[in-house]
Amino acid sequence: MSNDDTTKGRAPTRRGYMKYGGAVVGGGLLAGCAGQSDSESEPAETASDATSTPTRTGTEDDPYSVQMAPMGVVEFDEVPQDVFTILGHHVDMLLALGRGDDINAMHSPGYHQALYEKLVARLDGVSVDWEGLYSSWPPTKEKLYELDSDVHIADPAKVTTGEGWADSNVQEIAENVAPWFGNTLSGTNRTPPEDWADRYEHYTLWEIFGKIAQVFQAQDRYDALRSIHESVLQTIEENLPPTYDRPSAALILLSADEDSGWGYKMNYPGYYAAHTRPMGAEDALADAIGEGYGDDGRNITLDYELLLEADPDVLLVLGPMTGYFSLGEIRQRLENDDVASEITAVQEDRVYAQGARRQGPILNLFQLEMTAKQLYPTIFGEWKGYVNGEPYPEIPEDEQLFDRQRVADVVNGDI
Template sequence: MAREPAGEEAPTRREYVKYGGAVVGSGLLAGCAEQSATETPTGTEPDTEAPTASKTETETATPDDGYSVSLAPAGEVSFEEVPEEVFTILGHHADMLVALGRGDDINAVHAPEYHQSLYEKFLHHLEGVSVDWEGLYSSWPPTKEKLYELDSDVHVADPAKVATADGWDDDDVREVADTVAPWVGNTLSGTHEQPPTGWRDRYEYYTLWEIFAEIARLFRATDRYEALAAVRESLRERIATDLPPESERPTAALVLFAAEEEKAWGYKLNHPGYYAAHTRPMGVTDALAEAVGEGYGDDGRNVTLDYETLLEADPDVLLVLGPMTGYFDLGEIRSRLADHEVASELTAVETGRVYAQGARRQGPILELFQTEMTAKQLYPDQFGEWPGYVDGEPYPEIPAEERLFDRERVADVIRGDL
């Protein structure tokens, strides 16, 4: 992004953006110090339709007037111009930037090679949409020195999450907001994780698409948000309409297997938060909840499993995280399970219903694909047969008449062809 020459008396673009952050930065932690550790944040995450993107009056302001966005925990942040250089950490925020046509503006993301290997599998099916994140700063945990060096226009990241990183405290978070660029992001809504002490009275939980709506306002791209939200709403209506009766639904489990050990981690399919945004609408029985107890993962975390516990759960369908990233091999996982004395008795292994999943930290693009994928894996009679995932290959090709959402429309919107 072009910078104003040094010594210029008129306010620079950097000063405009930084001023917006300073307005809220000095009050970022106000009123939090007295907060009890037992208090919980406000807000809920109902499974309802995505919000409209016209709720803030500032959205209609002209660029010369400036505008503001508001997203807990940072609160209201003002901008004079649309940010151009963008710092991100986790995949859901990076996904939103890609969806808004701003993927090339990202200057940092956690594990960039991992995220690129994952997103290439899905973006393969969106003509004219790609990412190139190789060599970007791997931003978790971030260092304050690197944030000064990057000199971003906005940090699309959750300041409450950053405050928990090694080497950071609340004063560091406020300093970066005041002197580099503001924070605009929300991460703990992924599993409704309890915010750290000092942030609980200002934290709110949102759906993925509520966060996306505000990020779209940040980049003055609510038209793209609304177009993508319409695609998502059509997909969700299709799923809800065609689900079979509860008595005919399979049981399922979502797991991540260790690379070599006979160990796995299980994740709730129906837990609040956007991590389960693609599985919660499927209405399946979480087999792990039956075996481990309904309270597992209520802190938003996983449960460690051995093969004996997994067999006790014995899901009809086993959804496996990791293979689509290129860091795990689905064929190797299937062979390992089939060759194991205990794991081979799993119903999902015996019937061949062990399927690849993408990732839990999903943004709007990944949610669309994962919702379609999971619907086909669980309910082939209703939504069409899942063609299977081949290790190292893109998300499989699905005939146009069997797709659950319009790829061409999504690609057009991301490219700005509305």
């Protein structure tokens, strides 16, 4: 793990290379720019300015600033080296920027290790080694002092929802250790805590990634990966069948030992649906979930009866690629149950593994490809199937929706 040992001898209150811009207001963090707590074993995209560019001044060797809600303008004297983070979308962004080894903490590192090692197996020269890192949700103030990170890539508004985290504690860490820089509630465009409402803004996955790239002065990698992403979206959008010829689908997470689980909106705003929304498929659970259920209407607790009532043509099952669930066992449970076995997706053997909703650019690219194939195999090529414990399946080059080597080169710095 990369550390800048020359900075560690200074008192935290004199950390010279990063500071917040703006003014402190009351017990909040800044004035300025306007989840294990969820059921994916992770704590709990419609952008108002999709073409905005993060505020930045200077060069890699000079002070510069980056703006993102809810922090406002954050100033940096040099590029951070030792990085604290919590959630998977930020972890993914750091990996994509070639900073995977600089991470000193994340929520459930074993979970993320298991998922991402299956993806990077298809990216030459890219690897992950996160076993044993501090599992950071909810973090403790004492641990943040001990880690003495250069930056906290985490959403301070989300952090204040953790036990023991008043706004004053968030501000203390920003002043005495290092600033916060992250945006999490854009996952479902979730309503922020009351104290943060006037400074919060929702972004797309790729807007957040662009701003994180600015923090690490890695705009070239961001631009290259964004170009790949735009090409994938264009391919999908240009080849989708007419609406009447699209399947119905349900995105679900099943309980490991009960005949129940959770259903998630596939076409809901926010980066949680960044891989399903572009598919334009009918969300079989949309009516059941409604607008007011769960966290801003994003999910529903379901059983097999409700799932049969929705009767999706395709079941997209979260979890198997993390190693926490076996797709084979899930299929067997569904097939052996008197109710679940009547679901069209089960009868037609269209029950597929997915990764996770809390995604950054790398997982997003793979999930766009897998979901396109799972929903529209005659258009985008057959999904080769995920084998429990194995890497992301090998896809023939002429059936890939993005160039693996190009992505690997970008992550490795060969732009």
